[in-house]
Amino acid sequence: MIEKEEIMERLLIAVPSYTNRYERYIQANYELGEERLIYVDISDFVKHVIECYQRKNTDEFDALFEVIEELHTNGDSFVKEFATVGILESLQNQLLDENIEYIEFEKCLRPESKRWWNHVIDYWNGKTPYIGGPIKEQS
Structure with missing residues (x-):
């Protein structure tokens, strides 16, 4: 079971090009020993990912x-929620800001991540009362 403390380590292994930037980000935003706010921190990681896409x-x-995908399928409850609300929702929001079509990243998603990606879209489109919730009936 993947736990919160493992998230950034796994992301850095997958995206080593972010390592130096992450170290600078941590130095600029935290005092030694200060608790890190992963929901805030992930925004810079996602920005890096989008910049990589833009540079091809x-x-x-x-x-x-x-x-x-592993965070979605093998994470504890915090990790699963973070994979959706922290990573995927942040990615969608930043893609909108950069005028990049979702399809450019949707094609990279694995099955469980794609399912949650769509849940986020349904929520923001008002089709469901919460992320992962039932589709609202049309009146």
Whole structure:
């Protein structure tokens, strides 16, 4: 079972091009020993991923999306929720900000991650009362 403390380590193994930037990010945003706020931190990671896409440097994407799938399928409840709300929702929001079509990243998603990607879209489109919730009946 994957736990919260393992998330960034797994992402850094999958996307080693982020390592130096992550170290600078941590130094700029945290005091030594201070608790890290992973829901805030993931935004910079996602920004890096999008910048890689924009530079057509996607050689780490296969490993990245495999890790996201593993977080969804093998994570504890916090990790599973983080994979959806932390990573996928942040990715969708930043793609919108950059005017990049979702399909560019959807094609990289594995089955469980794709399912949760769609749940996020359904929620924001008002089709469901919460992420992963039932589709609302049309009146």
